[in-house]
Amino acid sequence: MKVTVKSWTAVATWRWVANDDNCGICRMAFDGCCPDCKIPGDDCPLVWGQCSHCFHIHCIMKWLNSQQVHQQCPMCRQEWKFKE
Amino acid sequence: MDADKKRLQKELMTLQLNPPVGIKVNGDHGSSLTTWYVEMEGATGTLYEGEKFQLLFKFTNRYPFDSPEVVFTGTNIPVHPHVYSNGHICLSILTEDWSPALSVESVCLSIVSMLSSCKEKKRPPDNTFYVKTCSKNPKKTRWWYHDDKV
Numbered sequence: 088m089k090v091t092v093k094s095w096t097a098v099a100t101w102r103w104v105a106n107d108d109n110c111g112i113c114r115m116a117f118d119g120c121c122p123d124c125k126i127p128g129d130d131c132p133l134v135w136g137q138c139s140h141c142f143h144i145h146c147i148m149k150w151l152n153s154q155q156v157h158q159q160c161p162m163c164r165q166e167w168k169f170k171e
Numbered sequence: 172m173d174a175d176k177k178r179l180q181k182e183l184m185t186l187q188l189n190p191p192v193g194i195k196v197n198g199d200h201g202s203s204l205t206t207w208y209v210e211m212e213g214a215t216g217t218l219y220e221g222e223k224f225q226l227l228f229k230f231t232n233r234y235p236f237d238s239p240e241v242v243f244t245g246t247n248i249p250v251h252p253h254v255y256s257n258g259h260i261c262l263s264i265l266t267e268d269w270s271p272a273l274s275v276e277s278v279c280l281s282i283v284s285m286l287s288s289c290k291e292k293k294r295p296p297d298n299t300f301y302v303k304t305c306s307k308n309p310k311k312t313r314w315w316y317h318d319d320k321v
Contacts (some may be wrong), residue, residue, distance in 0.1 A: 111271075111272040112235065112271045112272065113174065113178055113235075114178050114181050114182075115177070121174075122172075122173075122174035122177045122178070123174055146271075149236055150236055150271050153233075153236045153237075159270070161270040161271045161272035162270075162272050164270065
């Protein structure tokens, strides 16, 4: 028997690979988005610090921008540096 | 719903469903979520065993980037070297050491722990002066955190 595929529909799933389920700042799921966004994914990405803690980029930026003196990781209080 | 309200709503649900021992959030907060009353019991085996206290939390719309304003309120203010008789608490995580990873639950647990490590019930040495001159909002006080033994 010979089968000719006329059309097909691809389905894929995705998830962030993070060492935690929720953002420690907004407490929303990493696979969801921060409370200011509507669509999870590349528009509301995660970022890691050199200390290995991970947050929604919008959440950690809000925190860093609100700090005048030290910029520390909310989880471990080490100086916050973005992981390259 | 705003970001601060979303997080507060989540925290409230978790605390009501799964409260830590000796902590109870009062159910009635109105619709605003900006003011919470939390009942707290002194831990067993400590100087405050059997005592009941009430904490008042006030949140701004910048929460959790802004720390909550937390004071003891009601008829029983714990007698403790870091608690003023007007309910103000000298605790660094409530001002300069605040982090958005902290929560109502972790603040309550820190306060229970602060009470629990107390060896002698007494007011702060500058209580009379402070209570007469301070602002109503403890976050406007410039705190000196010099005693980490209690």
